[in-house]
Amino acid sequence: MAYAFGSLKERLVGATLHFIPDGAVVSTVTMSASAAPADAAFTADYRLGHVSNAKYNPKTKDRTREWALDTGGYKERTQKVVVEDAYEVTVKDFATKLFDQLAFGLDTAPVDNTAQQAFKAADRYKDGWIRIAMIEEDGTVSGVLRIHVRLELATVPEIKNEDGSPVWRIVHLADGGALDLYTPYPTPA
Amino acid sequence: MAKDTATPEAAAAAEPILFNCTVLVTGTTYGLAELAAGAKVRLPEADAKALESLGKVRIDGV
Numbered sequence: 001m002a003y004a005f006g007s008l009k010e011r012l013v014g015a016t017l018h019f020i021p022d023g024a025v026v027s028t029v030t031m032s033a034s035a036a037p038a039d040a041a042f043t044a045d046y047r048l049g050h051v052s053n054a055k056y057n058p059k060t061k062d063r064t065r066e067w068a069l070d071t072g073g074y075k076e077r078t079q080k081v082v083v084e085d086a087y088e089v090t091v092k093d094f095a096t097k098l099f100d101q102l103a104f105g106l107d108t109a110p111v112d113n114t115a116q117q118a119f120k121a122a123d124r125y126k127d128g129w130i131r132i133a134m135i136e137e138d139g140t141v142s143g144v145l146r147i148h149v150r151l152e153l154a155t156v157p158e159i160k161n162e163d164g165s166p167v168w169r170i171v172h173l174a175d176g177g178a179l180d181l182y183t184p185y186p187t188p189a
Numbered sequence: 190m191a192k193d194t195a196t197p198e199a200a201a202a203a204e205p206i207l208f209n210c211t212v213l214v215t216g217t218t219y220g221l222a223e224l225a226a227g228a229k230v231r232l233p234e235a236d237a238k239a240l241e242s243l244g245k246v247r248i249d250g251v
Contacts, residue, residue, distance in 0.1 A: 026220065026221050026222045027219055027220020027221045027222045028207075028219075028220070028231070028232070028233075029219055029220070029222035029224070029230050029231075030230075031222070032228070033225075034212070034224065034225040034226075034227055034228035035222050035223070035224050035225070035228045035230065036222070036223045036224075036225075037221060037222060037223070038218065038221045038222065038223050040221055041221035041222070176225075177215070177225055178215045178216065178225060179215070179223055179225050
């Protein structure tokens, strides 16, 4: 069935993002590539904000094969192999502890009134489960993507007297296997 | 006497025994967690035995 609104824009833009890092405990189970949180586990604590711009930016590799034809002439065929599925997602101004942790290179999530060494962490990314819920104008959820990803800050907004929109780079890790799910829901006609 | 028997029970309730389990079936759910085959989890005794009887997990030890 065709979607009520055919545009892709409305599907990724206007989506909400939630992220649960590996190591978080859900129902006494520690999250990892083989243990994913269910839909209801993505609570407000794990919210990353709303998407205002999303760009699919995969890394591809060319595989070229060339050969001569019996009938004369020469043929070359190039296959593009996707080696990394990645999105660059801009979210509307939304402050999160995860943003602070990655922007200031902290080892652990910031805790109020507790100082931490800045720019200490060598890894400026987090592995975990991301939930992208695509929401129609009337609030209907039209699809939910839950995949195991590496999340990094692609662009840190300037600190100035204006709204800042961080850009997150989301790279699919492919180790989630059968737990990487996309669930479409019917859209109202 | 009643007090003597009550104390160890209270201690046991405070620290439930967790079983080390290996998930056998992808898609097994436990609470709000969805598990893939091969995942190692620690579950309370009753839950571990219930899931084992369904063939969803294997109990590796305590």
